[in-house]
Amino acid sequence: MTMTRRLHAGRRAATAALGLSLLLTLAGCGSGTEGKASVPEGWSTLDTDSLSVGYPKDKGYAEQPAAERSRNNAAVALKVENGIRTGMVSVQLDFATGVSDAGEAAAAAGAGIGLGSTRRATEDVRLAGPSSARDARRIDYDFMADGKEDTPNTGTPMTGVLVAGVDSGGVPFVVRLNAVKGAVSGEELDAFVGSITVK
Template identity: 45%
Template sequence: MTQKDAPTGADATIPGKLPATGHQGRQEPAAMTSTPTTTRTSTRAPLAAHGTGRVPPRSGAVLAGLCAAVLALSGCGGQKGGSPAAGSVPDGWGTLATSGVSVSYPKAGSGSGGYTVQTAGERSKYNAAAAERTEHGVTVSLITIQLGFTRADTAEDAAIAAEAGIQLGSTIRSTRKVKLAGTGDARRIDFEFGSTGEDRTPPKGTRIEGVILTGLDSKDRTFAVRVDARKGTLPDADLKRIVDSIEVH
């Protein structure tokens, strides 16, 4: 969940080493419509932020067909096209800040488990920022930010690329439209996959839940905030606070 060079394809596991990109979550909007649960069979490399390669842009024709499968959900927060409060940072939390987006996290020692920021030398070269939570030397959760992981004109296109980056064998639970502080048009992808048990990750087969928040920043550059956590490790309340803290610049 933390290496500089993460494995690709089915060899990736938690963030930082995750092949594509992934993160997890649950959100509660007014009207919710999401894509049905599906298991990936694609061999595309996962999102660079958590893993390795860059995800190439797709042709308009392909995007048109795939976009039809992305159902919308009205979330909360945001600025463009909405009037939500800016990303809120809970007391005692730290913040991963980049030029395109920022996200907050519970600091290590701040209660029931927390995260420690990875240095540039510790995190994957594709991550602009990252923080990990460890237990007995094993990475049980990872929060990462990736910028410019693909070329896209819309949040929907960015989500399609992000989905293509999620490791082989992952189960995509839903993809839906949400609002974040700073943008009224973002996408949230919830998924789950099995750990490979390699490189300081949980034992092979351990279920990892992930959520990715993706879209375009003020410079029309793609961003992806990803949260991966061993199932049962990250409380729903903390996940919600992490997601609510995201602010797009």
């Protein structure tokens, strides 16, 4: 009899725990978010009004002070080697007018990649954040450095990825990572895209 009571008590406790777990899960679903993106170990984060994004701090990238960056950028992290900017992560907000979705944001951002660039891939991606702002478009591309503004010598092969979309407030954004070709792996580019959380 005692054993039967213990079994029933154990079943009741398990059922109650399962019910509480389901209730918490359903409560989370009602928030309309998909949580926060994970940032790889050793990376740090750029945080803006529209989004946050990781950057490889463990590879020598450091956030640029607001007073030093271009006013077109909401946040920047740079990798500088011997005075040469060999890598850059940048966030631009409200960079185009008449943009209302990821496709339009990507078209506007893609126009700024530059002549002589080669697009390698374009794909739709889903970012972490509010469901109304999770759709984005990713463009992978290669280009040659122009040697201007402390960038590598003219003709140095470079690689880049950009992610464009519109945040939950309707503000278009574009996030870029540009680096000397071979300095950032394909897995790291994927991790960069996966580290974005839209607000």
